[in-house]
Amino acid sequence: MTTVKEKRIVVSELNLRKTAARVLGNALVSPEVQYIQRTLGSSVTQTEMDASVLAVRKLPWSSIVLPD
Numbered sequence: 001m002t003t004v005k006e007k008r009i010v011v012s013e014l015n016l017r018k019t020a021a022r023v024l025g026n027a028l029v030s031p032e033v034q035y036i037q038r039t040l041g042s043s044v045t046q047t048e049m050d051a052s053v054l055a056v057r058k059l060p061w062s063s064i065v066l067p068d
Contacts, residue, residue: 006045009036019046019053032056035064 002026009015013033020028028036036052056064 006047008043008045008056009049010043011040012050013037016053019049023050023053024057028053028056031065035059041049 016033016036017027020026036049036056040048040052
């Protein structure tokens with residue numbers, strides 16, 4: 001049995017927008033992109049990015065937006 005190691009990708013705005021279009025069928029707004037970038041760090045697997053994009057839509061808006 002062999003294990004397959006998933007390739008890591010950069011957590012960029014472009015990659016997040018492409019993932020959202022594929023997974024959600026629509027775009028993320030800027031605060032959602034910024035939240036995901038803050039929580040994920042610089043690189044993740046595609047599976048982790050997919051999960052984060054799906055999860056951010058279920059979060060309350062107050063936990064996504066940074067206070068002024």
